Amino acid sequence: MTDYSNSEELQSSLLGKSTEYASDYTPSLLHPIARKLNRDQIAVDEQNLPFKGEDTWTGYELSWLNNKGKPQVAVATFVFPCQSSHIIESKSFKLYLNSFNQTRFDSSEQVQQILCRDLSHAANTEVMVTLYGPDDFACIPFSAMPGECIDDLDIEIDSYTPDSSLLTTQSDELVEETLHSHLLKSNCLITSQPDWASIIIRYKGKKIDRASLLKYLISFRDHNEFHEQCVERIYCELWRKLAPIELEVYARYTRRGGLDINPFRSSVQNKTTFTVRTNRQ
Secondary structure, eight states: OOOGGGSHHHHTSOTTSOOOOOSSOOGGGOOEEETHHHHTTTTOOTTSOSOEEEEEEEEEEEEEEOTTSOEEEEEEEEEEETTSSEEEOHHHHHHHHHTTTTOBOSOHHHHHHHHHHHHHHHHTSOOEEEEEOTTOTTSSOOOOOSSEEOTTOOOOOOOOSOOGGGOOEEEEEEEEEEEEEEEEEEEOTTTOOEEEEEEEEEEEEEEEOHHHHHHHHHTTTTOBOOHHHHHHHHHHHHHHHHOOSEEEEEEEEOOBTTEEEEEEEESSOSSOOOOOOOTTO
8 A cells, every 4th residue: 555644745744743833823834635645545536536525624722812802712613525625634724723812803704704715725625614602502512323333243353454355245135224333443644643433334235244344444443544534445445345325424533632523425415414423522
């Protein structure tokens, strides 16, 4: 497998490097990374994507000053279409958001407009930004994961790098079901810091052998790849190996540096219908 962690684009990022926090608004901190870097590895044609979807980020530590110098706080959601040419490297995103801390703005509407403009420019697509006050609980309320959890299956596994050969169907019976697991772990492509997630898989097609699916998800445990890339790999390998009629994959990652990333990929729709936030977030 090609190691893209040494690519010039990734090496120029701020991940894994000592950095100072900017105290004033600095849009140049945003560091885009081409989605193509990973999609080439999993043989995905960017001109003919085998999926639809979006990446929803939640920012829990957004703050700025009003015109009188009084701090304001908000929770923000940022929605990036998966058709965008670039993702935003997460540490640069964190540094960019922190650059708002000591900057004065006229209103929360102005902050929202600036965030939308800067992120859309960096990702080369229209990014939707929504701000929520600290008492606005409409921002993805806590809820149970849909479908059946497969984590209690009694399995034995010693493979911790992605292995699609583990995936099998149980029978030719056509089913439509939703399964989930809390045991997905991968590592940052650059720093190797652990990334933890709960993952939902909804499909229509031949019945998946659940033990094989759980082994496959656990096989990512020592794998280094960005959140969005892991979900696209999982989607593509399920699609190619098991040939479902319909497929949706949605991961809810735990936060790091005040940000969580939640990629959704689907054969049928652009936006997720799952309104899920686990107690791990």
